Amino acid sequence: MAKIKGSIVVNMENCKGCEICMVSCPTGTISMAKEVNGKGYYYAYPANPDLCIGCASCAMVCPDGVITVYKTKI
Amino acid sequence: MIEATGIKEIIKPENLAYRKTDIMTDNILSYCPGCGHGTAHRILAEVIDEEELQSQTIGVSPVGCSVMMYNYLDVDIQQAAHGRAPAVATAIKRLMPEKFVFTYQGDGDLAAIGTAETIHACNRGENILIIFINNGIYGMTGGQMAPTTLPGMKSSTSPFGRDVKTMGNPLKMTDIVATLPGTYYVTRQSVHTPANVRKTKKAIRKAVQYQKLDKGTCFIEIVANCPSGWKMTPVQSNKWMEETMFPFYPLGDLKTPEE
Numbered sequence: 647m648a649k650i651k652g653s654i655v656v657n658m659e660n661c662k663g664c665e666i667c668m669v670s671c672p673t674g675t676i677s678m679a680k681e682v683n684g685k686g687y688y689y690a691y692p693a694n695p696d697l698c699i700g701c702a703s704c705a706m707v708c709p710d711g712v713i714t715v716y717k718t719k720i
Numbered sequence: 721m722i723e724a725t726g727i728k729e730i731i732k733p734e735n736l737a738y739r740k741t742d743i744m745t746d747n748i749l750s751y752c753p754g755c756g757h758g759t760a761h762r763i764l765a766e767v768i769d770e771e772e773l774q775s776q777t778i779g780v781s782p783v784g785c786s787v788m789m790y791n792y793l794d795v796d797i798q799q800a801a802h803g804r805a806p807a808v809a810t811a812i813k814r815l816m817p818e819k820f821v822f823t824y825q826g827d828g829d830l831a832a833i834g835t836a837e838t839i840h841a842c843n844r845g846e847n848i849l850i851i852f853i854n855n856g857i858y859g860m861t862g863g864q865m866a867p868t869t870l871p872g873m874k875s876s877t878s879p880f881g882r883d884v885k886t887m888g889n890p891l892k893m894t895d896i897v898a899t900l901p902g903t904y905y906v907t908r909q910s911v912h913t914p915a916n917v918r919k920t921k922k923a924i925r926k927a928v929q930y931q932k933l934d935k936g937t938c939f940i941e942i943v944a945n946c947p948s949g950w951k952m953t954p955v956q957s958n959k960w961m962e963e964t965m966f967p968f969y970p971l972g973d974l975k976t977p978e979e
């Protein structure tokens with residue numbers, strides 16, 4: 647059976663580190679970085695990229711619209 | 721743009737599943753981290769994009785944190801005096817009935833200083849969409865008590881909690897306008913989870929269709945967080961909103977058209 651694989655791109659300079667994407671991700675793909683971006687926020691990043699299914703839940707709830715989602719069948 | 725990316729091989733144009741609509745400009749939002757205003761703007765922009773209404777839309781922005789909405793939505797926007805957005809929108813829609821006209825207002829704007837404009841526009845059944853962002857306080861000015869502040873809720877002007885005996889009862893504007901003959905579709909939603917974002921988008925899309933059919937006022941309340949005013953982290957504020965705001969302001973339709 648074809649497996650659905652996803653991948654996200656976070657515009658980390660514009661991320662405000664609110665963590666809402668992280669708690670909305672059903673697969674635990676996203677974590678907060680241990681370092682801050684130029685504005686001083688601990689930005690979100692795909693810490694476990696293999697887990698991403700491209701569902702776009704994270705992007706849908708990101709108040710700052712900084713997540714882009716890609717999805718494909720493998 | 722500095723990016724944090726997942727698996728690189730999947731990141732190709734043909735695999736694109738979601739990106740911010742161009743109707744949201746690239747300007748950095750002035751909102752605090754995690755604030756629901758950003759999400760509410762974006763889904764409104766998505767509907768305008770999907771319905772191909774960019775050149776047909778005129779919005780009216782309020783006084784409050786979202787006063788500079790015109791920096792973020794790439795559509796025509798008129799900023800109105802505090803609370804007067806429904807009156808301004810009335811004029812715009814009457815002069816240009818072919819346009820999609822909406823107001824976007826906080827609870828201080830819509831339910832305090834603008835109570836008269838809100839109620840009378842709804843009662844007249846102006847053919848506009850009113851989007852009401854209810855975070856239970858005045859966000860922009862420092863978290864003061866609003867008419868919508870819950871009983872017992874702390875704010876900077878009710879530091880021991882709202883005592884309804886001396887400070888009055890919270891006003892449920894959405895329930896009030898639902899009783900008026902001029903409103904056609906009245907609903908209360910939220911934008912803090914993916915499922916709620918989908919529902920709110922659907923509500924906005926319905927309101928767009930009803931306005932095309934000249935059905936009267938559509939009113940969408942979005943119960944939203946104000947992490948800064950509530951003095952919580954964004955994630956805590958969403959949880960508090962579910963536990964404390966939703967029992968008082970239950971989500972769902974208050975008035976649906978008889979179809």
Ligand SMILES: Cc1ncc(C[n+]2csc(CCOP(=O)(O)OP(=O)(O)O)c2C)c(N)n1
Pocket residue numbers: 783784785786802825826827828829830853855857858859860861866946
């Ligand atoms: C005529 C007038 N009165 C008072 C103010 C001060 N003021 C600015 S924003 C605001 C309240 C905004 O609260 P709300 O509508 O809830 O929006 P939020 O900032 O929470 O999004 C007030 C009272 C003003 N700008 N103009």
Ligand code: SF4
Pocket residue numbers: 652653654670671672673674675676697698699700701702703704705715
């Ligand atoms: S697309 Fe879905 S699975 Fe992937 S990071 Fe976002 S929420 Fe998680």
Ligand code: SF4
Pocket residue numbers: 656660661662663664665666667668689690707708709710711712713754
């Ligand atoms: S929801 Fe958006 S702004 Fe908030 S942490 Fe995630 S990527 Fe950053």
Ligand code: SF4
Pocket residue numbers: 750751752755756757785855859860945946947948949
């Ligand atoms: S003060 Fe509250 S409503 Fe205003 S931007 Fe900050 S979190 Fe949002």
